[in-house]
Amino acid sequence: MFENRIEKLRERMKENCLDGVLLVGDPNRNYMSGFTGDESFAVIGLDRAIFITDSRFTEQAKSQVKDFEIRQYNGKIEEFLSDVVEELEIKTLGFEEDILTFDKYCLYAKNLSCKLVPMEGMVEQIRIIKDxxxxxxxxxxxxxxxxxxxxxxxxxxxxxxxxxxxxxxxxxxxxxxxxxxxxxxxxxxxxxxxxxxxxxxxxxxxxxxxxxxxxxxxxxxxxxxxxxxxxxxxxxxxxxxxxxxxxxxxxxxxxxxxxxxxxxxxxxxxxxxxxxxxxxxxxxxxxxxxxxxxxxxxxxxxxxxxxxxxxxxxxxxxxxxxxxxxxxxxxxxxxxxxxxxxxxxxxxxxxxxxx
Ligand SMILES: [Mn+2]
Incomplete structure (x- = not known):
């Protein structure tokens, strides 16, 4: 089921010239991953997907999130995200402009090597039809x-x-x-x-x-x-x-x-x-x-x-x-x-x- 949702998202990413997206809002991230917790990060590239969380949620993520590689971060999230973006060779990263706060946007814009582009409701458009x-x-x-x-x-x-x-x-x-x-x-x-x-x-x-x-x-x-x-x-x-x-x-x-x-x-x-x-x-x-x-x-x-x-x-x-x-x-x-x-x-x- 989640694989199917990720594939639909990847089609839209390609149409919009994105080679990665960062999901931080609970509804979108959890819809794509199956996770039921919060304060975590889903990075979806065109052929790999990485789920980033901290020690409070690692065990839960391992049991719920099947179609992502699970990573636990300590320390600065912007540095961890920067490494993941480079590992997935993402050049243009979509973000949720209605959810990502301005201070986080500035932090990521400064630390990530890729371009940040608003997703304009890309995941919400998939969520609109319920299975x-x-x-x-x-x-x-x-x-x-x-x-x-x-x-x-x-x-x-x-x-x-x-x-x-x-x-x-x-x-x-x-x-x-x-x-x-x-x-x-x-x-x-x-x-x-x-x-x-x-x-x-x-x-x-x-x-x-x-x-x-x-x-x-x-x-x-x-x-x-x-x-x-x-x-x-x-x-x-x-x-x-x-x-x-x-x-x-x-x-x-x-x-x-x-x-x-x-x-x-x-x-x-x-x-x-x-x-x-x-x-x-x-x-x-x-x-x-x-x-x-x-x-x-x-x-x-x-x-x-x-x-x-x-x-x-x-x-x-x-x-x-x-x-x-x-x-x-x-x-x-x-x-x-x-x-x-x-x-x-x-x-x-x-x-x-x-x-
Ligand atoms: Mn009502």
Whole structure:
């Protein structure tokens, strides 16, 4: 599997006149190598690949990283890298310009004999299509989130704080097998539900509040992401109206996912429904985003999303309406694009849930 990924990368390296790349970011380096640790370096040349780590990770790298020569460094990494670059006869080395810090860039530019060239998302473009193992990990992460959500429906009561609900949610995510969270959970109630990214606070959840839960977990290094908005007690007519518009937009967008359409076309399907119903000014973010090793990756499903969707891409569908100082609603599913449309990985109910 990793050999296959390395071969795909080498094809792109050749097209871009690179005879080596340096991967330091966890998502790209670990995707290419199978490593699950951090703070290590993958140098991939056109016919050899060298994995550089320190004594904390050498044993782990030897068991996980099969398609690389493993080297342990002590002392100055720039000198060690310089030797590896010369050993592999690399003249033009690609680097992750969005990850390598400026001070490290300067250090390597000074010490390495090769030219340093930005990779412009070369590995991310390969990562955009998920293979069956990756989809299986994301599916598992999504099903853990569904299970934890069911626990929260039994747990949450008016009078609890958002923080209490957040902690309980995280407990169940881990209990059901997650290694961690995809991002700090959003637990936003009442007027705070109009904050699209309102993290849990000490605010008490009251009768009549909407409660938005946006959360995800990590399983085998892959993320899930879902949002549900539930009602504490009873909803007003306006709450019900807004909820149903968001749900209609979310379901229409779900039906429009298929290979060949762009992210912006799907975004428009959901956005138009919200606009037609008079709430266009209250939906400010993109309809969705790619999910994988990172919680936000390509393709973007937004007005700017010009990537053509293809089978194997994993994206979210999450329209929302946010009325400042009143309330907000967002409903989000995680989907994988298939040959004919999409498969929805989030299974939690979407009809209005009353606690
Ligand atoms: Mn999301």
């Amino acid at each position: 069956s193992d990756e989809v299986a990990a994301i599916k598992k992460a999504a099903s853990i989130a569904d299970e934890a959500f069911m626990k929260i429906l039994q747990f949450v009561k008016p009078g609890m704080t958002e923080r209490e609900v957040g902690v309980e949610l995280e407990y169940w995510l881990k209990k059901f097998g997650a290694s961690g969270l995809s991002f700090p959970s959003i637990v936003a109630s009442g007027e705070r539900s109009s904050l699209p990214h309102g993290q849990a606070t000490d605010k008490v959840i009251r009768m009549g509040d909407f409660l938005t839960l946006d959360f995800g977990c990590v399983y085998n290094d892959y993320c899930s992401d879902m949002t549900r908005t539930i009602v504490m007690g009873n909803a007003t007519e306006k709450m019900t109206e807004v909820y149903n518009i968001v749900l209609k937009a979310q379901e229409a967008a779900l039906k429009s996912f298929k290979p060949g359409v762009t992210g912006s076309e799907v975004d428009k399907v959901g956005r138009d429904i919200i606009k037609e119903n008079g709430y266009g000014n209250y939906f400010g973010h993109g309809l969705g985003h790619g999910v994988g090793r990172e919680i936000h990756e390509n393709p973007r499903v937004s007005p700017m999303g010009n990537t053509v969707l293809r089978a194997g891409m994993v994206v979210t569908d999450e329209p929302g309406i946010y009325l400042p100082n009143e309330f907000g609603v967002r409903i989000e599913d995680l989907v994988v694009i298939t040959e004919n449309g999409c498969e929805v990985l989030s299974k939690s109910p979407k009809d209005m849930i009353f606690i």
